[in-house]
Amino acid sequence: MDGLSQEVKEQVKETLDFRLGFIDFARVHFISALHGSGVGNLFESVREAYDSSTRRVGTSMLTRIMTMAVEDHQPPLVRGRRVKLKYAHAGGYNPPIVVIHGNQVKDLPDSYKRYLMNYFRKSLDVMGSPIRIQFKEGENPYANKRNTLTPTQMRKRKRLMKHIKKSK
Incomplete structure (x- = not known):
């Protein structure tokens, strides 16, 4: 970004932030190919990004x-x-x-x-x-199982169904 005023640099940074909003975790660095300035800060950010991405957390x-x-x-x-x-x-x-x-x-x-x-x-x-x-x-252990009634439950259900049919 050789030869750009501070205002233009800020405008470029705002445009980058707007267009690349989905990578808000990355830092923006202005470097100069002509003078070689800003490269030292770039390697600090690379080291920090590597340390962040390889850190072990329990x-x-x-x-x-x-x-x-x-x-x-x-x-x-x-x-x-x-x-x-x-x-x-x-x-x-x-x-x-x-x-x-x-x-x-x-x-x-x-x-x-x-x-x-x-x-x-x-x-x-x-x-x-x-x-x-x-x-x-997790999977539901009862998801595909039908409930099978015991003989006592079957008798009770039969008796209940008779009662319901009589009342109609």
């Missing part, structure tokens, strides 16, 4: 951050029921992946997913690296 810390995020802002209702986030653990590094387990997490709105991603980024102080969040939910 399950207890991630779960604690998740519960703080839920306490600050409850997940919205999905089909009349509150989504329960149970625990979080690391799913990988470089970039950091946070796996969150809970009920009905597949139905969480994108706005709440972005909120969680930004909350984790702020709490873990991750700079220059994206954070991916994956959601997993």
Whole structure:
């Protein structure tokens, strides 16, 4: 950005922030190919991004951050029921992946997913690296099983059905 005034640099930075809003975790550096200025700051940011993306974080810390995020802002209702986030653990590094387990997490709105991603980024102080969040939910062990009635329940049902048919 050789030969540009400070006003033009600010305008370019605002335009970049507007057009590249989806990568708000990255820093913008102005470097000069002519003079070689600004390159030293670039390598500091590269080192910080690498350290952020390879940092190991334990399950207890991630779960604690998740519960703080839920306490600050409850997940919205999905089909009349509150989504329960149970625990979080690391799913990988470089970039950091946070796996969150809970009920009905597949139905969480994108706005709440972005909120969680930004909350984790702020709490873990991750700079220059994206954070991916994956959601997993447990399977219902009774989902495809029919309830088989015992002989006592069958007799009771038969007696009840007779009573209902007589009253009609």
